[in-house]
Amino acid sequence: MELYVAALGFGLISVSVIAIAAVGFTMQFGITNMINLAYGEVMIVCAYVAFYVNRAGVNVWAAMIAAALAGAVLSFLLNRFLYAPFQRKGTNLIGMVIISLAASLILANILLPIVGYDTSSYQVDQGPLLRWNGLVLTTAQIAIIVVAVLLMLAIHGLLRYTRLGKAMRATAANPILARNCGIPTQRVIDMVWLLTGALCGVAGVVAGMNSENFAVASGAAYLITIIAAAVLGGAGQPYGAMIGALIIGIVTELSAAAIAPEYKEVVAFTILVLVMVLRPQGLLAKRGALAAAG
Amino acid sequence: MPAALNPSLLVAEDVHRHFEGMHAVDGVSIEVPTGKITGLIGPNGAGKSTFLAVLAGTLPASEGTIVYDGQDITRMPAYARARRGLVRTFQLPSEFARLTVLENLLVAAPKNRGDSLWGALRGKGYWMVDEQPLIDQARGLLKRFGMTAKESDYAGTMSGGQKRLIEIMRALMLKPRVLLLDEPMSGVHPSIVEEIHHYLQELRREGLTILMVEHELHLVERLCDSVVVMAQGKVIGSGTMATLRQQKEIVDAYLVG
Amino acid sequence: MNSYYAATLAVYAAVDIIACIALNLQFGVSGIVNFSFIVFQSIGAYTAAVLSMPPDTANGAYQVYIGGFQLPFPIPWIGGAIAGGLLAIPVGLVVLRKLRSDYQAISLLVLSVIANSVIMNARTFLNGAAGIAQVPGPFSDQVDPLSQTYQLLYVGLTIPCVLLVWLVASRIVNSPFGRSLRAMREHEVAATAIGKNPVQLKMTIFIVGGVIAGLSGAILVGYIAVWAPSEWLYPETIILFAAVIVGGRGNNVGAMLGALLVPVGFFEVTRLIPATIGGWVPPPNLIPAMEWVAIGLLIIGFLWFRPEGVRPEPRRVFGGAPVPEDLVSAGSS
Incomplete structure (x- = not known):
């Protein structure tokens, strides 16, 4: 039993990490209609930005801000100079997916000669242990959860209560209509890439902190967990991604305790397959997740 | 009746x-x-x-x-x-943009021996008996709608009105009721x-x-x-x-x- | 270039050509973005391996795997092809029935990564990350695999497979069935409205592609004698996509050309890069990493500047077609 309570603790941190990552990923898809398969690699690039800042003696939490900036800039550039031109050209959904996968390959292999194949890890002051009913978490781990909760609240506030958030929702629902209603969709989309890029950067750092070490090769594993959470919640739905992260995070950590940790992704994948078979539109999906195939 | x-x-x-x-x-x-x-x-x-x-x-x-x-x-x-x-x-x-106008019509034919994996693998000699009458039928429609000269053009390059004609002809190839x-x-x-x-x-x-x-x-x-x-x-x-x-x-x- | 090297190159080229033709049937002709293509090649390789190898207890059990049937050629190759086709059935039923095309693509990508991680971690199944070694090739009990004769023999066994796959693919592409596949690729809803069952079409070509991919894996494993998870990481699929995009989507000749230009071409080019450039020794990771960058740039560059590839899909003109108007007017003036 203790094992499972401990697993639940790990689960909460996983949920936090996945939620930050998956919300950014799903917002890119929901608002700009772009399944960005380079997302996992952008996370890794940002994780390494923070790594070098951290190694230079800066506190990892401050390094996280550098990573967020790096993620925002990189994602913005990726869209401005690669995705958006292809979308303007009328490239179809399949073409865009292939392009983002090519971008992922390029990013990973530019990074590799710079940082090498070895794993890296942050210097984190874990702080005192906090215990509660068998749940044992370090202060740093609690801080990750707090960061995630704050970011989710910020996203909620943004989408619900700000003009920009409303413009984002309008653009997601119908970009042409939104433009005709006087919404500067181009600027909105730029903002989406900057904001989701920042989330991606933060996600890269917390993922690196959570998994003890990370390497360029971690990008694919990150991406798969993110896809699972996003699809589970209903792709393009920020709140769906949060729920998806909750389910994937808890279930994978419990299964790691019950079966073996190396099958975490397999469990995530199994959930994904079940969702695709039983409810392909995801738990919260309202639109666009699937087309009538027959 | x-x-x-x-x-x-x-x-x-x-x-x-x-x-x-x-x-x-x-x-x-x-x-x-x-x-x-x-x-x-x-x-x-x-x-x-x-x-x-x-x-x-x-x-x-x-x-x-x-x-x-x-x-x-x-x-x-x-x-x-x-x-x-x-x-x-x-x-x-x-329209099927990167099929020719004639192909857009032919593809709609409901019966063609070559329109299955096994039929296709048996080769042209096997399915051409079905294909030739369909080509004639499709060319008849093209002639009727004044698009004979366009038969070998990609459908995607046609004008809006021509695409609409293609679609109607394509539907007619199915011999609808x-x-x-x-x-x-x-x-x-x-x-x-x-x-x-x-x-x-x-x-x-x-x-x-x-x-x-x-x-x-x-x-x-x-x-x-x-x-x-x-x-x-x-x-x-x-x-x-x-x-x-x-x-x-x-x-x-x-x-x- | 010695004859061993020539044979190696020929076998790799044949395997890549077969794989690219299969991927072209799925992606180029039918529009299915099979990002787990390499998994199908891999199941063919593993199946051929365990069909041809002795039981794992034979060599002091230094490697662990299921099966070990010691079956003679051509059973391992046929078995590899069948395995590829069988795997396509459950995968296709989950992925191809209801999902939108970009969802299909990411699901297949996820499958590829997960399958690799499962095989890598499950050591008792197919020897885990270390992979299977000492896979006996066809007739290797009768002809010394290190002899020049064997190299020729292997190329001789491979070429008929290329021709067979070529025949199958060209018959499909040039038939009314191929036309239905292309129509589905162009506009699935409209294809449904004229009586095409898209699920059936996709499943059929997914299985055909799976069979051919499985065969390519079986051929390769018999020659290189080893198969491990590092051979079939998902970026390997991207190389094949690059090949088909460069060569020309929907064109079998293009797929073949792409196979020779991209995977085989890169393999050759790497060999020509000197170990030192003007006294500077590049770090060991740099060259392979830059190759991957080049593959990515090749895909993006072609999709931007020449999305139809070097050899575009041919336009089909039927016998007895009227001479195009522009030629008539050119002739009469």
């Missing part, structure tokens, strides 16, 4: 289509008169195209029953309805509108049943034997254009805007 014993080929009973809380089609019941041309009119957003898509199976019905040729086809997939002769066209261009046309004349050059007009009348003489969504009321008046008016997902009237013009609420709802 006497008309009394010849029930309508296509009957919709209380058909609904809900989507995201919207009732695009809200309880439509119609019997499409066999061997006639029926117009489906109504303001934008009345649910006409959605209803057509539900009849063809492109969209599933949320509730209600669709009976075709005496058989309940409500749960039948779209491709199976098309194979049984219930064929639709689309409001937006839906009921044709569901979604604004077949929109974007078509006036001279070709006349051509389509004549051709549809000819098809009616041959016994084809046609249900068409159309905005141009003078075309509807000239071509359709009867008209169904939809507004806000419901049928608000039906009959000939002349009788409909007498009904105030219909005129208010649609005919004058």
